[in-house]
Amino acid sequence: LTAGDRVAIMLRNSPQWVMFEQAALSLGLVVVPLYTNDRAENVAYVLQDAGVKILLVEGQEALDMFEPIAPQLQGLIRLVTVQACEENIIYPRKICLQEWEQEEENSGSGNLQLVDPLPGDLATIVYTSGTTGRPKGVMLSHHNILSNAYSALPNFPIYREDLMLSFLPLSHMLERTLGYYIPVMCGATVAYARSVQELAEDLLSQRPTILISVPRIYERVYNKILTGLEEKPPFAQKLFHATVEAGWRRFQGGSGGLAWPLLKRLVANKVMAKLGGRLRLAICGGAPLSPKVAKTFLGLGLNLVQGYGLTETSPMVSGNPVNDNDPASVGTPFEGVEVRIGENDELLVRGEAVMLGYWHNPEATHDMIDDDGWLHTGDKARIENNHIYITGRLKEIIVLSNGEKVPPADMEMAIALDPLIEQVLVVGEGRPYLTALVVLNEPCWQAEAERLGLNPADPESLQSKAAREMVCEHIVQRLHDFPGYAVIRDVSLQIEPWSIENETMTPTLKLRRAAILASTTERIEQLYSGH
Incomplete structure (x- = not known):
């Protein structure tokens, strides 16, 4: 392997994911993240399109999934499994991680030469899981990623004392930057959820202070709250709604009334206890969040803030600071990020975090980024009081x-x-x-x-x-x-x-x-x- 070669990770969120990527980046390699729940055909396309040489997977389940696409994996130098797997002639280059380490040690080639990459060097190719057509490989440099991470901190402050629960796939740039790079930069602790299905239990056992999620998860919690309320007596339902209204008035700058401290203790704290009881910040991105969901959580005293971004912007463009949080907006632009409204009310973005381009696809790159460096997001928006409001998608009308x-x-x-x-x-x-x-x-x-x-x-x-x-x-x-x-x-x-x-x-x-x-x-x- 030489600097610039591509290696891929197809693991659930885990310390191994982080360690493999850190090792790869320190050697000047380019990391290609893959979703563990993606279709085999998509995985084969990405591996071939990116020219991946090493692929790291969990174990036998992944190998079984790959059987139909085995001929398309012949370009791999190594197919590495974290767990020991049964011998299989379909994958002659398959090796278990422990065996690989032993092999390298015995051959004396374990002393690899670390590379100090330049800021503009390619760090990762992230394939967008588009709703139409083949995925495109977004090329992000070390500078793209680090500049974006640093610029996010004023809006989303994270401290050494914080504990984050990671459950969005690390293949998603939102989780990778907010739930991995920034905690490493700030010295915060990250716990890895076992699965989305076991998230409720993991929230109670780990008691995170910061949660990063897409609207779907917050909406599920909201619907569970509503369903549970239907089984309560009318008085309990009225008490819950009164709590949300009082908390919402308090959020909007009022006092919440004399009853708020009591309502918080009787109702809001009990709901928040189901999320671990220590959450001080909940960040939502990836898609618009319903105003009703936002109002409910904010009314219960949770600092729920929305952000906005794209994989092509490394990924964050804006976010609501806790002290200037307008839940109808996706926040204020991060430091160093320029935004403006173009034709048809399209939101345009320019700055250090804008991608290098699409891998082997100059036509798509030119369609996305104009000659003045403005990236065309495809989202309709308006900007008021420095806050960005997304009003729709240009193509989803x-x-x-x-x-x-x-x-x-x-x-x-x-x-x-x-x-x-x-x-x-x-x-x-x-x-x-x-x-x-x-x-x-x-x-x-x-x-x-x-x-x-x-x-x-x-x-x-x-x-x-x-x-x-x-x-x-x-x-x-x-x-x-x-x-x-x-x-x-x-x-x-x-x-x-x-x-x-x-x-x-x-x-x-x-x-x-x-x-x-x-x-x-x-x-x-x-x-x-x-x-």
Whole structure:
């Protein structure tokens, strides 16, 4: 291996992930992170496109996943497993980490020459898990990453006394910078969650002071709170809502009233105890956070702040400081980051953290970064009082047959806050009205189906008029504050969730809109039959 060669990591969050990357960077190697839950075909594409020479994986499960793509792994010098695995002739270059260390020691080649990379040298190629098309390799230099990490500290201060719980994949630049590089710089402690499924237990056992997450996780906690409230007596429900309102007034600059200290002790502290009881800062990024979710957590006394960024900006552009937190915004630009509004209200970004370009893709690079160095984010925004407000995506606009333009993202965010609804996709491009594809929460659906006299185990029940009308009523309640265009006329229901495994979600938990629409064409046609 020589400086500039690419090596890949496909591990869950762990000390081994960090140690492997630090070792690779100290040798001048370029790190390519991979998602452990990505499809084998995507992994093969990335390994070949980046020309990866060494791949580090967990163990037998990864090897089994790779069997269909084994011929495409022949370019690897080594396929290294952390755990010992059974012998397999499919991977002649496979070696267990312990055996590799022993082999290097016996050969006398263990004294590797450390490299002092230049700031502009390539440090990593991060493949974006785009919702359409092949992933593109974002090239980030050492200077890109470090300048971004330093510029984030005034908005997101982290101290030696802090404990962070890492559960977003380290393949995601948000977690990598905020949950790995910055804690190392500041001397903070990082604990690694066992899995998202065991996150609730890990929060209680580790009691973090800082949490970094995407909206999906905060929304799940919010929905659990709402579901739990429904089982409480009316007085307890009123007490909870009174607590949130008092805490919200306090957040907005008021006192919260004389009752706030008592409400905090009786209600807010008990809810926060389920998150470990020590959280002083919760950072949300990766996608917009619902205002209702933000208000609830802020009203409970949690410093929940939103940030904004892209992989192409290393990744952070802005963030809300705790002392200047507007939950409707994604915060103020970080030091050294320039922002402005371009044509069609597009947010443009320029600065030291902007990527070097896309790996082996100068055309895509030129499309993304103009001749003046401005990176075109594809997000519509406005800037007021130095705060950035994201108002939509340029390409995610539904145009109805009457020419009316509808931004679906805010509607979907509001609808998905209903405990009955697990996921939703608004449909209507070129159609006379809006409809929606809806994934139901199974326990909630069972209760509603029984109330309607339907058999929840019968798939036909999902297509019944009674079930569809019931879900539409829930949606009406969620959209009552929206403009007149936000009317969902009909729905198509399912229980099976959209997921990474069935290729309808990206590894960063964003819906692959095109893939979902392509796989549900018949159901969509039925929603518009007769019109």
